[in-house]
Amino acid sequence: MRLALTEEQEMLKRAARDFLDDKCSKAFVRQVEDSETGFSRELWQDMAELGWMGLIVPEQYGGGGMSFLDLAVLLEEMGRSCLPGPFFSTVVLGALTILDAGSEQQKQEYLPGVVRGEKILTLALDEPGFGGYDAGSIKVEATLDGHNYCITGTKLFVPDAHIADHLLCAVRTKPENVIAALVADAGSPQISHAPLKSIGGDRLYEVVFDRLPVPETRLLGGVSQGSMVVDRIVQRAAVAKCCEMVGNIQRVLEMTVDYAKERKQFDRPIGSFQVIQHYCADMATDVDGARLSTYQAAWMLSQALPCAREVAIAKAWMGEASRRVIDLAHQIHGAIGVSMEHDLHFYTRRAKAAEIAFGDADFYREVVAREMGLW
Amino acid sequence: MDFGFTDEQNRFRHEVRSFLEEEIEKGHWEPACDAWIQGFNPEFTRRVAHRGWIGLTWPEEYGGQGRSHTDRLILTEEMLRFGAPAACHWFADRQVGGAILSFGSEELKREFLPRIARGEAYFGLGMSEPGAGSDLASLQTRAVEDGDYYTINGQKTWTSCAYFAHYFDVYARTDPEAPKHRGISEFIVDARSPGLSRIPMTDITGTEAWSDLFFDNVRVHKKYLIGQKDRGFYQVLHQLDYERSGMERIMGNYPLFEAVVQFSKENQLSLQPAVRSKLAQLEIEFEVGRLLGYRVTSVMEDGKTPNWESAMSKAYSTEFEKRLANVSMEILGPYGQLMSGSRLVPLRGMAPHSYLGSKGYSLQAGTTEILKNILATRGLGLPAA
Numbered sequence: 074m075r076l077a078l079t080e081e082q083e084m085l086k087r088a089a090r091d092f093l094d095d096k097c098s099k100a101f102v103r104q105v106e107d108s109e110t111g112f113s114r115e116l117w118q119d120m121a122e123l124g125w126m127g128l129i130v131p132e133q134y135g136g137g138g139m140s141f142l143d144l145a146v147l148l149e150e151m152g153r154s155c156l157p158g159p160f161f162s163t164v165v166l167g168a169l170t171i172l173d174a175g176s177e178q179q180k181q182e183y184l185p186g187v188v189r190g191e192k193i194l195t196l197a198l199d200e201p202g203f204g205g206y207d208a209g210s211i212k213v214e215a216t217l218d219g220h221n222y223c224i225t226g227t228k229l230f231v232p233d234a235h236i237a238d239h240l241l242c243a244v245r246t247k248p249e250n251v252i253a254a255l256v257a258d259a260g261s262p263q264i265s266h267a268p269l270k271s272i273g274g275d276r277l278y279e280v281v282f283d284r285l286p287v288p289e290t291r292l293l294g295g296v297s298q299g300s301m302v303v304d305r306i307v308q309r310a311a312v313a314k315c316c317e318m319v320g321n322i323q324r325v326l327e328m329t330v331d332y333a334k335e336r337k338q339f340d341r342p343i344g345s346f347q348v349i350q351h352y353c354a355d356m357a358t359d360v361d362g363a364r365l366s367t368y369q370a371a372w373m374l375s376q377a378l379p380c381a382r383e384v385a386i387a388k389a390w391m392g393e394a395s396r397r398v399i400d401l402a403h404q405i406h407g408a409i410g411v412s413m414e415h416d417l418h419f420y421t422r423r424a425k426a427a428e429i430a431f432g433d434a435d436f437y438r439e440v441v442a443r444e445m446g447l448w
Numbered sequence: 449m450d451f452g453f454t455d456e457q458n459r460f461r462h463e464v465r466s467f468l469e470e471e472i473e474k475g476h477w478e479p480a481c482d483a484w485i486q487g488f489n490p491e492f493t494r495r496v497a498h499r500g501w502i503g504l505t506w507p508e509e510y511g512g513q514g515r516s517h518t519d520r521l522i523l524t525e526e527m528l529r530f531g532a533p534a535a536c537h538w539f540a541d542r543q544v545g546g547a548i549l550s551f552g553s554e555e556l557k558r559e560f561l562p563r564i565a566r567g568e569a570y571f572g573l574g575m576s577e578p579g580a581g582s583d584l585a586s587l588q589t590r591a592v593e594d595g596d597y598y599t600i601n602g603q604k605t606w607t608s609c610a611y612f613a614h615y616f617d618v619y620a621r622t623d624p625e626a627p628k629h630r631g632i633s634e635f636i637v638d639a640r641s642p643g644l645s646r647i648p649m650t651d652i653t654g655t656e657a658w659s660d661l662f663f664d665n666v667r668v669h670k671k672y673l674i675g676q677k678d679r680g681f682y683q684v685l686h687q688l689d690y691e692r693s694g695m696e697r698i699m700g701n702y703p704l705f706e707a708v709v710q711f712s713k714e715n716q717l718s719l720q721p722a723v724r725s726k727l728a729q730l731e732i733e734f735e736v737g738r739l740l741g742y743r744v745t746s747v748m749e750d751g752k753t754p755n756w757e758s759a760m761s762k763a764y765s766t767e768f769e770k771r772l773a774n775v776s777m778e779i780l781g782p783y784g785q786l787m788s789g790s791r792l793v794p795l796r797g798m799a800p801h802s803y804l805g806s807k808g809y810s811l812q813a814g815t816t817e818i819l820k821n822i823l824a825t826r827g828l829g830l831p832a833a
């Protein structure tokens with residue numbers, strides 16, 4: 074047991090921090106958020122050259138062969154800098170799913186392009202009225218017709234659908250009636266998408282499939298494995314979201330402490346008022362609890378250990394802890410923190426979106442309760 | 449980062465666990481809340497000592513085993529999981545031994561450490577006074593040099609475990625002229641010293657938890673001064689970092705946690721969403737507290753003294769203990785009010801005992817407010833108030 078980063082992880086973290094400080098200032102984030110696509114192709118290429126898209130893709134597909142825990146370090150830095158763009162969709166939702174469930178041929182087909190920064194992937198999971206984040210509640214059907222599955226239905230909150238090359242689509246197959254994931258080409262005329270304007274500033278879409286044919290060779294992991302594939306997607310995504318959020322709230326804590334040291338009222342720094350000090354202490358405790366529980370889950374994922382309980386704990390804690398941290402940050406910043414001029418809103422908006430994504434605290438408390446054998 | 453334990457560490461955990469299970473099976477004791485501070489059981493302490501499990505991390509030449517902090521973490525975690533009566537040796541093992549090791553003379557190390565490790569020397573902590581709680585540096589107990597001796601006069605209060613302690617780790621003012629932090633020294637005082645008297649005090653649970661100690665011209669040989677004269681306050685800060693660092697802060701009432709989860713399952717209470725949501729939330733909060741505690745050990749393994757890390761872990765964990773007790777009472781409904789020994793009492797009365805006792809957890813060893821001050825100023829670098 075050692076709950077500190079290894080030397081290599083520290084190096085990765087520093088390199089990522091330096092790069093993002095340089096290329097991903099808040100002025101840049103603002104500009105990208107306001108742009109039409111919400112995406113900078115140039116930055117994407119730079120990231121590909123650094124090997125980020127392939128960080129944990131095995132070397133035979135052109136990647137760096139590192140572990141999920143290393144990716145966690147990178148995601149934390151991305152969360153810290155509010156990096157806009159489809160990294161999460163492409164790597165966490167897309168590439169890791171193909172790595173996890175894809176056949177050798179599917180890996181050969183998709184992964185090298187992702188690693189080179191040429192392919193953008195995303196996942197169509199949520200559905201209208203979709204309550205839980207478990208495979209069982211998926212209703213969009215894919216009906217086998219000859220050698221094609223034909224997908225019809227609506228998916229919601231699909232990130233980056235407007236720039237994706239491929240959409241991984243979680244479906245219920247017919248006639249087998251099992252949950253499975255299919256890789257669809259985004260450009261097909263039978264797919265249409267409409268933007269949703271969301272609090273997080275990320276690009277979410279409603280995606281409609283109208284009798285889209287997908288060859289059965291595009292099925293990930295075979296029919297029998299499907300629901301496990303989807304459950305594992307949600308697990309990884311929940312942890313990866315937490316990793317981004319560790320970077321988010323760590324930065325919020327630092328900004329707040331810095332501000333409390335600088336801002337003077339009544340002739341003294343507000344950080345010398347004990348109430349403010351205790352708020353900051355509470356924030357730090359929430360942040361460290363979030364960091365440790367997140368990294369524990371990430372460590373277990375990279376060790377391929379069963380970790381439903383630990384993932385649920387991390388996401389449940391993060392949802393509520395991040396909200397407390399952000400609330401206190403706003404209180405300590407005073408009015409400037411609720412203005413668009415200040416950077417805090419980037420973090421506030423993303424934190425709320427992350428709290429909702431892949432299950433909130435209520436959802437994961439039920440998972441924890443199940444793991445405890447309470448129901 | 450590595451959240452796992454080595455095979456050897458897992459074997460050690462298993463060994464401790466088997467030992468404790470066997471103890472319970474043989475009926476030597478019953479798992480209890482707060483047993484680390486209230487479970488007086490000299491035979492148990494001797495059996496633990498016999499295994500080499502007191503002073504586990506100390507050098508072998510002083511009776512220790514030279515083992516890692518992680519091993520001690522595993523050992524204490526298991527002791528707490530089983531609610532084992534470890535109070536006789538807890539303070540000496542956790543902090544006084546370490547203080548002697550860090551600051552004491554060679555002679556003191558040879559005199560005390562092997563005896564602590566054999567489970568023969570129990571210590572109490574003589575820090576607080578009626579006028580000196582959080583502001584420990586304002587303490588008034590005096591120690592005046594007198595040839596080869598110091599003569600101590602004054603009063604200590606809230607001394608836990610005093611009724612069975614053989615020695616007290618006492619802080620007294622040796623230089624009344626110096627600024628208050630710079631005139632305090634640390635002594636080992638024999639509990640049977642002439643002039644030292646004790647009046648027991650009962651805590652809110654009805655337990656004789658503490659004593660008042662009165663020092664009336666108590667003579668202590670100079671060799672029982674720990675470390676440097678007038679440096680006692682700095683030494684106690686170091687010791688407090690260890691006092692706050694352990695798993696007892698999150699696991700002191702673990703037997704209640706386990707029992708209330710079991711009770712909820714058996715009585716199908718957890719089929720109610722509200723009940724299982726509360727228990728799951730406790731499990732989540734417990735896990736976070738456990739990790740904050742592990743982090744402290746990890747810092748020690750890196751060769752550093754934990755400071756704000758133990759303040760954070762202790763402040764967080766004692767608040768968890770209060771919520772655990774409260775949720776337990778809510779789940780038990782009207783039965784929750786029944787105290788140990790009553791007809792119809794569920795869970796051996798652990799819930800109301802813990803509910804009452806937990807009010808003190810966030811006071812002892814530094815109040816939550818003081819710990820947040822430490823975290824804010826030393827951890828985050830905010831300017832002093």
Ligand SMILES: Cc1cc2nc3c(=O)[nH]c(=O)nc-3n(C[C@H](O)[C@H](O)[C@H](O)COP(=O)(O)OP(=O)(O)OC[C@H]3O[C@@H](n4cnc5c(N)ncnc54)[C@H](O)[C@@H]3O)c2cc1C
Nearest residue numbers: 573574575576581582606607608808811812813815817818
């Ligand atoms: C169960 C138990 C066991 C104990 N065992 C021992 C023992 O073995 N040996 C021993 O020496 N002592 C022991 N103590 C005493 C303990 O160390 C003191 O209770 C503690 O230091 C607080 O002192 P106090 O109770 O006098 O409260 P006070 O210091 O008077 O504090 C009262 C309130 O004021 C707040 N306060 C004080 N100063 C500040 C500040 N600067 N900023 C913000 N708030 C502040 C406190 O946080 C608290 O809320 C024990 C206490 C308990 C409850």
